[in-house]
Amino acid sequence: MKKRYPTKNRVLLVNITRLGDMLQATPTIAGIKAENPGCHIAVLVEKQFEEVCHVIPNIDEIIGIDLGFVVRNLAREKDGINDAYEYVSKMVQELREKNFDYCLNMSSSAYTALLLSLIGIKRNGGWTADDEGYRVIETDWARLFATSVFHQNRQYNSLNLVDVFRASADVDMHPRNLLINVVPEAKEYAQSLINEAGFTNDGPLIAVQAGASQGKRQWSPSRFVKMIKILTEQHNARVVLTGAAKERSIIDPIVEGCQSANVISVAGRTSVPQLAAMLSLSDVLVTGDTGPMHISVAVGTPVVSMFLASALGFETGPYSEGNIVLQPVIGCGPCNPNKPCSKPECHDMITPELVAHLAMARVQGEVREISSDLADPRGVIVYRSRFDSYGFCELVPINGKSNDPFMRYRAAYRKLWLDDIGGFEVEGPRGGTSLKVLGEELHGLPEVRQCAEQGQCLMDSLSLYVRDKATTALQFKKINEEISELDRHIEELGLSHGPLGALTRMFIFSKENLQGSDPLDLASQMKGIYQDLERRCRKFAEYYASV
Amino acid sequence: MNPLEKLAEQMKSDWDRRVGHDYRFWMGEGHLDDTQMWRTGAEDFLAIADEVTGGTNSVALEIGCGVGRMMKAAAERFGRVIGIDVSRLAIDKARELIGPTAKLDLVVGSGVDLAPVESHSLDFVWSYGALACMPVPVIANYLVEIKRVLKPSGIARIQVYLGHEMLVHEHDTLHLRSFSPENFSHAASLAGFECSVWCERELGSDESVSLGLKNCVVQLVPSRSSSASSGAIAHALLPHGESRAAHEVNPVALEAWMALNYAEALADSGEALKAKQAVEYVVANCQTATIDTQDILSRVLTKATRALSDQVGAIPLASQSHERVYDENLVVLKERFPKVYAQVVAASEPHVDHSSVRETKDGPVLFVGSTCLDHAEKPQAAGDAWARRSLHEERMKDAQEVVVVGFGAGYHLQSVTEQCEKPVACCEPDVTVLQKALRLRDIRPILSKLAHLVVGEELFSWELPHGSELLVRPQSAILSPEYVERAKSFFYSKRGCSELRPRIAVLGPLHGGTLPTATYTYQALQRMGHRVRGIDVSGFNDGFMLLDKFVKNEARQGVMRGQYVDLVSQVLVETLSEKPVDILICMAQAPISAQALTELRNKGVITVLWFVEDYLRFTYWREMAKYYDFVFTIQKGDCIEKMKAAGAGEVHYLPTACDPFFHAPLDLSPEEKEKWGAPFSFVGAGYHNRVQAFASLANYPFKIWGSEWPSTKPFDRLVQDESRRVKPEEYIKIFNATDINLNLHSSSERDGVDPSGDFVNPRTFELAACGAFQLCDDRKLLPELFEVGEEIITFSSLEDMREKMEHYLAHPDERKAVSERARARVIRDHSYGRRMEQMLSMIYATKYETLRQRESGSPWSDMIRRAEGEPELQERCKRAMMRGDEPGLDGLIADIVTGKGKLTETEQKLLFMHHVKSQIVRMRSEESGLRK
Structure with missing residues (x-):
């Protein structure tokens, strides 16, 4: 794989707010350690996640920052701002003194970018900000990360964000699963909970994570009840409902609805290590796209996961081989994470019977195929997770041929990025058809490509103007206007032709990251960006034709 | 300490002070002797307890019994009488005056409740001339307490003022409260009483009559309903609450005014010593009085000092002069302050010299009339004590130079220069006093240490040292009251102009010729660098004009217009709550209601009306003037007097002007x-x-x-x-x-x-x-x-x-x-710029302290202080404050623009904080909103 910063010595990983994010970074952390033996890895996290980080392997230092303190003081009248400011100053100073030589920030938030700009770490794998406060994303992989999560482009991406993150940090040697330490005391505690449960069944232990981070991703309790009843009544299963205390409003009704000695809730009774232990004792976890899903993957327990509403299995699906992902097929999905949904019809597409069947099947072994009678691929696509030959996680549909209109684009993009920014030797395109594809199937692509060529010409002209002392201000103004107009047109083409969005968004991110102020150098960088766009257009068409 | 306890403390200290000065004046209806006091006490008791049957087994209670003026009469009717008062000095005095009697219980109360009295134990409760001076929350609490201590068959009679509601400061223990009859009745019913007016008493002043007040005795008969909370009762009594603005209606001013009138009466009746005591009481306790008491003070002093000068054995100054000392002092004076030297040598001896010298163990002291300019016996120790106390005042903390008004014989100046590390200046009102001091003793060390010395009228052309703070010698305030008052005005208006940056709003009319004047005024303030908001309500004019289209009846049109103005006023109150101001300048005909002005004043806003109309033609000021702290008029004489009589706080002449940026010669085609x-x-x-x-x-x-x-x-x-x-x-x-x-x-x-x-x-x-x-x-x-x-x-x-x-x-x-x-x-x-300077100087002259406190109480001030070690942050705070931004992060980042050059570290940190805040807020709202 192409690497930007192959050696790393003192690494700062910024992963501030979510447990799931932290777990998803574990292959990267392990990879950096493996490729740079003896390097020091620190993670910067919100103070409340500090505790959790102790169970993450390969971390040498945990730096907790109290953002709550900043916010509380800002909300306070009088000199609260001064307290917050002093806290920030102290934090920045302390971080500077740690002399990190590499930073990986995969949070796209503006504040982490600004913080890194303040700390002034020279080499970055992810987001930071420049002196003027603009967002800077140095690496192509990180730009691809930003491109892929851009809502319009999500459907066209099939690279798991764990891999994109990993590739941003130049990591090749990575474990093919997430990592967490399961401590013996936690395991004993989890075992004692099972022992005390008074199960009358003696079949598989199935963990169920019913709660979700958002209401619209929350499968209804009645469906869970139905699914659990099938498991306990027809399959002799024992069911443990996991969750946090605040999720009891969802979990308690499920327990009550089941009315079974074989269903217990441990919601609110487990810490993160204890939850990890509980999942390690389970045979399978039934869940949505949740933090416990990643924990389960990390402890090696397979998951059957439902990607409802805004969740997309390709992006954040379980990162290990042999997990089951259920993705409803619905025009509105995956929906915008920031918008509520008053009628989540995607929930109807997954039946309790199907989930119960998949859970039991997975208990019994690998599930590589299921009948489309059980799960009609027009309503829900069932995927199995695995790794491709380049070490990237992928999802393979197992319930028959679907009419997923995005599949071909996803495949083409996957090849494009592995080839173009990963430097992998990807199975070659079949020549000859690309022109046809360009013109007829990928609407707008010829135009984008043409713009990219035009851009290169403009940059040549600009370079000439810069060199020519006789160039008038008016000429500069005119060419600047032409460039602006061209770039605007490229952006608009991406917006009006959905499948091209990722290409143009990558172009925009690259353009935003021009560095320096020398006009000739800038023109040369810009020309390179138009060349990238042109090349990628061509390759995309070829790969699209080849799949 | 809860708010009620704070009020209790205030009442206690105020009444102890007043009783300590003169119990008959402050608590005995102002009678000059005790016999008269007992007689009127008996008369008032008969009136308030009319038709109340007593008896040997009956128990009565007076709330606020003071020195027991009515207790003797009450003891004749009831088996047992309890008198309760917050002032220990008053109760001690009552015990001393009435002597031991088994029938009377005189109790020092908390001032806010009847804790020492058992529940349902009394037949009769009364209060006369007491409740009306209490803060509203205290009155409300007493109503609850009266209900508690009364037997179900008992009754209470309370003397109150009903009619027009009075704007009184919440900590005021002297001004009379008055309530609307409906509100009082509602409050009484919330407290669990049926309320009726028992009788009306005569009013004390013409002013009360003109305000439509009635002095009433109300009867409270317990009903079956229980008491609501005292908070609810207080709200019912005065829905808008009492004023919180520090100097809106100044109780100290009233106290000074009352005491000085008393002093004048005493001086008139030849009681010179008592008159002097009353004046001293004012000087000692009423230094923050803002009303014009100087006129009375000077009259009293003339009368009292004339009477006293015969009684004090003073030694003529001439015989004490030491020419050598004088010459030596003059040498230093000439060297240090040549201008003052010239004034001193040019000054002629007064025709009638009231000054004299007395020897003390510390040295000679100077008298003018009967007033000693130093302490008459221990000038050095007293000077030390005065300096210590004065220099420890809060306002001295940030002072960069101390200006002492009054030279005397210089003992106190010696102390101030020794104790104070900052430069010390002195201003002596009267050149002849300095002349005498120069003859009296060796003051060269003082002259050497003083940073500035100015005399007489020179003060008013003096370029005040930056950040200077004024210390006025009480003696000078007595001898040169007018001068001292002018000096204060001059000083504080100058200081205000250079130090204060109040948030000002200019409110224009809906339409008409004054509309551009509002714009010129706003623009002038803006050019002067003030934090000013122009509130242009002319957009509401179309709606206002539409009213007449729909409603044709003239009387109804009037009502509709009033309601429309109420609506606009409410919008104003809202916008000024969102973005508060310190001074609201309303141009004539600005559409703002009395209620809105009252609400704003309650929030401490100084209300100003610039009445740029002919007061004889537009007469709405008659109703509205009283809601303004300042009214500026374009007419003098009668106009000013009538505006004052209509209740305006201060009235000054301020003609209109031009805007040279707009009204200028043009090059026309x-x-x-x-x-x-x-x-x-x-x-x-x-x-x-x-x-x-x-x-x-x-x-x-x-x-x-x-x-x-x-x-x-x-x-x-x-x-x-x-x-x-x-x-x-x-x-x-x-x-x-x-x-x-x-x-x-x-x-x-x-x-x-x-x-x-x-x-x-x-x-x-x-x-x-x-x-x-x-x-x-x-x-x-x-x-x-x-x-x-x-x-x-x-x-x-x-x-x-x-x-x-x-x-x-x-x-x-x-x-x-x-x-x-x-x-x-x-x-x-x-120019309008000049007019605004004049207007603000006049406002600062009396409202400097109020505005300074508001400014230093602003969170920006705290932030600026705290950011001492962070110059850029401090500068940003100052800029945001000057822009009138609300205190907070938004103000600090308002002018940070990304992409316009390199961000400074401070800017990056502030932006970081801003993004942290929005991210956390967004995450929280996602968690709560999207869970639904």
Whole structure:
């Protein structure tokens, strides 16, 4: 794989707010350690996640920052701002003194970018900000990360964000699963909970994570009840409902609805290590796209996961081989994470019977195929997770041929990025058809490509103007206007032709990251960006034709 | 300490102080002897307890019994009488005056409850002349307590004032509260009583009568319902609550005023020593009084000192003078303060010298009349103590220089210069006092240490040292009260102008000629660098005008207009809550209701009305003046007196002006000159006197611009553009293009030139600023604004006008010379900028401390202080504060622009904080919102 910063010595990983994010970074952390033996890895996290980080392997230092303190003081009248400011100053100073030589920030938030700009770490794998406060994303992989999560482009991406993150940090040697330490005391505690449960069944232990981070991703309790009843009544299963205390409003009704000695809730009774232990004792976890899903993957327990509403299995699906992902097929999905949904019809597409069947099947072994009678691929696509030959996680549909209109684009993009920014030797395109594809199937692509060529010409002209002392201000103004107009047109083409969005968004991110102020150098960088766009257009068409 | 306990402390300390001074005056209805006090006490008791049967087993209670004025009479009717009062000194005095008696229990109470009294134990509870002075939360609590201690068959009688609600500060223990009868009755019913007015008593003052107050005894009969919370009762009593603004209605001023009147009465009756004590009481306790008590003080002092000077054995100064000391002092004075030296040597000895010297163990001290300018026995120790106490005052903390008013014999100055590390200056009102001090003792060390010394009137042209703080010697305040008051005004207005940056809003009218004045005022303040908001409500005018279209009945139209103004007022209150101000300047006819003004004053906003109208023609000030802390008028004399009588806080004369940035000479094109110009022009509405006067100019080359002119001959030819209203940007073209602008002030009653016309209209200043020539009718107030004949040409009659029109038309050079002088004058003296300086100086003169406290109480001030070690952060705080931004991060980042060059570290940190805040807020809302 192409690497930007192959050696790393003192690494700062910024992963501030979510447990799931932290777990998803574990292959990267392990990879950096493996490729740079003896390097020091620190993670910067919100103070409340500090505790959790102790169970993450390969971390040498945990730096907790109290953002709550900043916010509380800002909300306070009088000199609260001064307290917050002093806290920030102290934090920045302390971080500077740690002399990190590499930073990986995969949070796209503006504040982490600004913080890194303040700390002034020279080499970055992810987001930071420049002196003027603009967002800077140095690496192509990180730009691809930003491109892929851009809502319009999500459907066209099939690279798991764990891999994109990993590739941003130049990591090749990575474990093919997430990592967490399961401590013996936690395991004993989890075992004692099972022992005390008074199960009358003696079949598989199935963990169920019913709660979700958002209401619209929350499968209804009645469906869970139905699914659990099938498991306990027809399959002799024992069911443990996991969750946090605040999720009891969802979990308690499920327990009550089941009315079974074989269903217990441990919601609110487990810490993160204890939850990890509980999942390690389970045979399978039934869940949505949740933090416990990643924990389960990390402890090696397979998951059957439902990607409802805004969740997309390709992006954040379980990162290990042999997990089951259920993705409803619905025009509105995956929906915008920031918008509520008053009628989540995607929930109807997954039946309790199907989930119960998949859970039991997975208990019994690998599930590589299921009948489309059980799960009609027009309503829900069932995927199995695995790794491709380049070490990237992928999802393979197992319930028959679907009419997923995005599949071909996803495949083409996957090849494009592995080839173009990963430097992998990807199975070659079949020549000859690309022109046809360009013109007829990928609407707008010829135009984008043409713009990219035009851009290169403009940059040549600009370079000439810069060199020519006789160039008038008016000429500069005119060419600047032409460039602006061209770039605007490229952006608009991406917006009006959905499948091209990722290409143009990558172009925009690259353009935003021009560095320096020398006009000739800038023109040369810009020309390179138009060349990238042109090349990628061509390759995309070829790969699209080849799949 | 909870708010009620704080109030109790306040009441206790206030009443102990007053009783300590003179119990008969403060608690005994002001009687000069005890016999009279007992007699009126008995009379008042009979009135309040009329028809209340007593008996040997009956128990009664008086709330606020003071020194027991009514207790003797009560003891004759009831088996047992309890008197409760917050002042320990009062209760001690009552015990001393009444002597031991088994029937009476005199109890020191908390001041806010009846804790020592058992529940349901009393037959009769009364309070006379006490409750009305208590803060509303205390009254409410007492109502609850009365209900508790009364037997179900008992009754209470309370003397209160009912009628117009009075705006009293929440910590005021002296001003009378009065309540609307409905509110009081509602409050009493919430407390669990049926309430009725038992009788009305005579009122103490004419003022109360004019305010529509009634002095009532109300009867409270317990009902079956239980008491609501005292908070709810307080709210019912006074829904808007009492004033929280520190100096809105100043109890200290009232106390000073009462004591000084008392002192005057004492001085009149020959009780010089007691009068002096009363004055000393004022000096010691009422230093923050803001009302004009100086007049009384000086009268009292003249009377009292005259009486006292015979009693004090003083030694004539002449015999004590030491020429050698004087000469030596003069050498240093000449070297250090040559200007003062010149004043001293030039000053002649007064014809009648009331001064004298007395020897003490510390050295000689100086007396003027009976007032010792130092301590009469221990000047050094007293000087030390005064300096220590004064220098420890909170306001001294940030002072960069201390200015002491009063030199005396210099003992206190010696102490101040020794104790204070900051530069010390002194200002002595009277040069002869300094002269005497120079003869009295060796004051060279003091002169050497003083940073500045100014004497007499020189103070008022002195460039005050930056950040200086004033310390006034009480003795000087007694001897030169007027001077000291002027010095304070001068000092605080100067300080205010240089140090304060209050948030100011300018509220214009809905429509009319004052609308541009509001804009000029706002722009002037903005140019001066003030934190100013222009509140333009003219957009509401269309709606206001629509009312008459829908409602035709005139009376109903009036009601609708009132309600419309209420609505606009509510919008104003809201916008000023979102973005608060310290000073609200309302232009005449600004649509703001009494309720809104009261609400704003309760929030500490200083309300100002610039009444740029003829007070005789527009009379709504009669109802509204009392809601303003300051009223500025364009007329003097009666106008000011009447505004004051209508209840305005302070009233000052402030004429209108011009805006030299707008009213300026223009370079007009020939077409413009043709369109707007004429040999003679007039711009303005067709008022009666103008119609009458200008009809005679039918044969002149004369153009009239403006609305409301008749369409009959000769106006059909004179009046331009179909008699439409001319915009400001148009009339400056007319002024510029016209050879002779006529400026005839309007009158709806008189013909031609109004012989009693006083105020000067804005057009006078605007014409002058445009460099245009004008002929203006005689106005009484014009000569103090312009040099008549030089800077402005006036006419006294229509005949005179026509003569001058012809003369000046024939003499363009004369016109030019006058116009140039007029323009120079208005630019120097009559711009809106100048007016705003004058207005703010007058506001600062009495409201400096209030505004300073508001400013230093602003969170920005805390932030600025805290950011001492972070210059950029501090600078950003200051800038945001100056912009009038609300305290907070948004203000600090408002002017950070990304992509316009390198961000500083401070900017990056602030942006970081901003993004942290929005991210966390967003995450929280996602968690809560999207879970649903």
